[in-house]
Amino acid sequence: MELTGAEIFVECLKEEGVDTIFGYPGGAVLFLYDELYKQQDNINHILVRHEQGAVHAAEGYAKATNKPGVALVTSGPGATNAVTGIADAYMDSVPLVVFTGQVPRHLIGNDAFQEVDIVGITRPCVKHNFLVTDVNELAMTIKKAFYIASTGRPGPVLVDIPKDITTARCEFHYPAEITMRSYNPTVKGNKRQVRRAIDLMLESKRPILYTGGGVVLSGAAHQLTELTKELGFPITNTLMGLGGYPSMDKQFVGMLGMHGTYEANNAMHHSDLVIAIGSRFDDRVTGNIEKFCPYAKIIHVDIDPASISKNVKVDVPIVGDVKSVILDMLEELRARTERPDAAALADWWKQIAEWQGMDCLKYNQDMNAAIKAQFVVEKLWEATNGDAYITSDVGQHQMWAAQYYKFSQPNRWINSGGLGTMGFGLPAAMGVQMAFPEETVACITGDGSIQMCIQELATCLQYHMPIKVISLNNGYLGMVRQWQEFFYQKRYAMSYMEALPDFVKLAEAYGHVGMRIDKPGDVEGALKEALAMKDRLVFMDFITERENNVFPMIPAGAGQNEMILV
């Protein structure tokens, strides 16, 4: 049967099992919206209030489910508004398919109304993109888009659809399978390399596992735990890898990197074997690359060959999917008679225990002074039994969330790491809440960040998303202020959030519940009260200590063992 492009679009989404999409209409996508209207029983479309919100929401959905998130926006300004979210997804390897409307084919290149070359604009920040030039290719293009977005190293794929394609007709046929001669990600790791890796693990005296977002993306948390237990090695997670290993476990030494723990960073620095799994040696992790892990051999498991030996020269590269490679490692390890060097490991753990003795995340909440952000996060963790979905914005509050919310499961910690996009938190929480309507979703945010996508409070009302917004309000662009305090002699250039709105009234104006909490003694009770409101969005404005700093901190140019502790 012949279908229109718009009908094909919706059929393809159904074929891909898409249940929810996030978007915003406009001229170029009117036929698509008309079709979505007719098929609203099949596909739930969430109307955001800004296209950036649509893409972040799709990211939140994807990060929580490991399924591709889908966004739909119109041409021109709709498409350019989506770019920040697309770049964010690219940096954090989030599987996303973004559909943009485009002017009709005969007008392309004419500076037509609401025309932008979105394929050109997004080329450097997508995994791939397409301009559909023939309705006969629409279904295949959408198939490819989902396939590319969700396989290999995941990432955003953009499909630009000219308006006249949405009315053109053709026979609809959705390909069940797809192969592309130019795209064949390697899943299975090389056996010989796996054996070499195990050799090194068995010889090592001071090993450490350094695992990242790739573990979460691969759905390999369970296998990672098994491997870590089998080896008895200490393990650290990147910001993106949190939840990939249970934080309360005794082998876990905390996050590493710029705001990582004293024990994690020192263990990295002094180790003789770094086993990197699905982590990419980001500069926030390595500190000064010249001083990085001077005594260590490095094993690196990554599905993207370009991640390997990009920043740090690797001794044993293993290209493959984390889950598959870990399973091979376990098999290899269990086939050996040798075991890791128990005596050496005992010494290593003793050394680590000494570093842990610094208690680097200790803080003191004076119950008569201002609320500490750390205290709020810790109480939130307790009140949610460590089991909530937590999204975050970008800044100090993000680091405190990462340090003090002890994640025990993957896909629960949803933040913007690579691009560090303020404004991510609230729309991402919407995506998570749509994926898991019954679960507790909290967005930890700052007084600066929340204002970057605050308009989405209206979306939350429309779709009854009972998100708990945890605003750690310090009246500053705190992360910027901290740098200015340390490195610019306290010249607080533009880091002061003068003229903050009354967030309680603002929340109420949007139809939600607002709460202001300014005493430490009220934190716990307020959290319990808010969490009990299962069907309401509660905006909790915690007035926190103004000039609080995130510690530990590795200053720019320093090595991992050169942390500022207080």
Next chain:
Amino acid sequence: MRHVISILMENEAGALSRVAGLFSARGYNIESLTVAPTDDATLSRLTLVTRGSEEIVEQIVKQLNKLIDVVKVMDLAQYSHIEREMMLVKVGVDKSAACEAVKRLSDIFRGNIVDVSDKTYTIELTGERSKLDAFVNALKEYRIIEVVRSGSMGIARGEASLHV
């Protein structure tokens, strides 16, 4: 070090800008770039000359392979290979003495005079880059009006080849 990199990619709109964009976005250098469809019209072959340390060229090759439109990449520096470039030069030959001398130079370099007017000769020359440089140098005495160079193309010697 200088590397000649051969790329086989889908002959699709935008594929070339993905390659060019990759180089500018990541700060890699492009000395020359040439591209045309192959015997299989669905594929384009692109030859790109770049400079960089071994680590950088390794990253370049990996990043190129990562582009979805790129089917295969070959760093010809790893192989014994042949490299050729083509050039068209238009030279002013107003004086009859120049006519003779330019023709003689062209012959020495095994060039072909492919167009003649009252005042100009246009010479076609193919060869290694250094030969083309030498020819342009030798012509400096005369009035060079225009130089067009194709950029290098390369192919591996013997059995080694780049194909799907």
